[in-house]
Amino acid sequence: MTGPICGGFDVTLSDAADLPQMTRGVMVASVGDLAVVLKSGDAVTLPALSPGVIYPIRIARVLATGTTATGIKGLS
Numbered sequence: 001m002t003g004p005i006c007g008g009f010d011v012t013l014s015d016a017a018d019l020p021q022m023t024r025g026v027m028v029a030s031v032g033d034l035a036v037v038l039k040s041g042d043a044v045t046l047p048a049l050s051p052g053v054i055y056p057i058r059i060a061r062v063l064a065t066g067t068t069a070t071g072i073k074g075l076s
Contacts, residue, residue, distance in 0.1 A: 005054070011072040013064035021076055023059040027052065029071020035063040 005025055012019075022039055034046040039058035045066055049055065054075065062072060 005075045007076040009074045009076070011062050011074045013062050013067055013072075015064050018061045019059065019074055021074070023057065023074040023076060025054045025056045025075035026059055026062075027054050027073045027075065028069040029073075030069055032069030033067060034069050034072070035066030037061040037063065 009020070011026070018037075026034065028034065028049050029051050031048060031050060034049055035043070036046065036057075036059045037043050039060055041060075043063070046055070046057075049069055051071075059074070
């Protein structure tokens with residue numbers, strides 16, 4: 001990251017629509033996988049994310065298919 005996180009939003013899962021803004025980080029409330037499309041356009045699954053950890057990653061979309069984590073927050 002290139003500076004402090006200064007905003008956040010609830011993430012809505014979608015296999016078709018991008019997030020309203022690109023994340024600079026993400027956090028989950030429960031252990032689970034996060035299937036995402038990165039800023040680069042690559043689709044990857046981040047396995048077994050831990051709750052309460054800020055993961056510094058640029059995400060364009062969080063996919064409904066393959067995501068098992070809940071309480072997902074986008075950080076900007």
